[in-house]
Amino acid sequence: MSITFQEFSSTNIARCISPAAFNHAIEDWSLSDWFTAMAGEVGEVGNVIKKLNRYRDGLGHQNKETEEDLRAQLADEIGDVLAYLDLLAFAAGFHLEGCGVKKFNAVSARLGCEIRMPSDG
Numbered sequence: 001m002s003i004t005f006q007e008f009s010s011t012n013i014a015r016c017i018s019p020a021a022f023n024h025a026i027e028d029w030s031l032s033d034w035f036t037a038m039a040g041e042v043g044e045v046g047n048v049i050k051k052l053n054r055y056r057d058g059l060g061h062q063n064k065e066t067e068e069d070l071r072a073q074l075a076d077e078i079g080d081v082l083a084y085l086d087l088l089a090f091a092a093g094f095h096l097e098g099c100g101v102k103k104f105n106a107v108s109a110r111l112g113c114e115i116r117m118p119s120d121g
Contacts, residue, residue: 004097005095005096005097005100006095006097008082008086009086009090009095009096009097012083012086012087013026013086013087013090026087026090026091027091029091031088031092034084034087034088034091035088037084037087038081038084038085038088041077041080041081041084042081044080045074045077045078045081048070048073048074048077049074051063051065051070052067052070052071052074055070100117101117101118101119102119104117105117105119
């Protein structure tokens with residue numbers, strides 16, 4: 001399966017505002033609210049990674065979850081971070097794709113690296 005950032009974002013926003021889902025207008029939260037929600041999800045990513053590190057360090061017996069279950073949780077939590085990051089960008093008047101491409105290309109230029117993301121500008 002392959003989708004564009006634009007497809008992800010438009011679907012993510014539609015679900016956020018849909019009465020059948022979250023029924024949450026983007027402007028009902030401040031940028032701080034969107035950031036805090038995203039940060040909470042980043043914390044959940046960190047918690048899963050902490051538990052995966054136990055397996056790496058031979059301490060997996062301290063976990064309730066299997067390593068496979070934790071890897072599945074990690075993917076889910078990363079997805080949550082992406083959804084909130086996309087909503088934060090939109091609330092700030094940006095498109096996540098544009099932010100990512102612009103910054104990626106700026107860092108490549110600073111490093112003297114010819115690897116660039118395609119962009120419209």
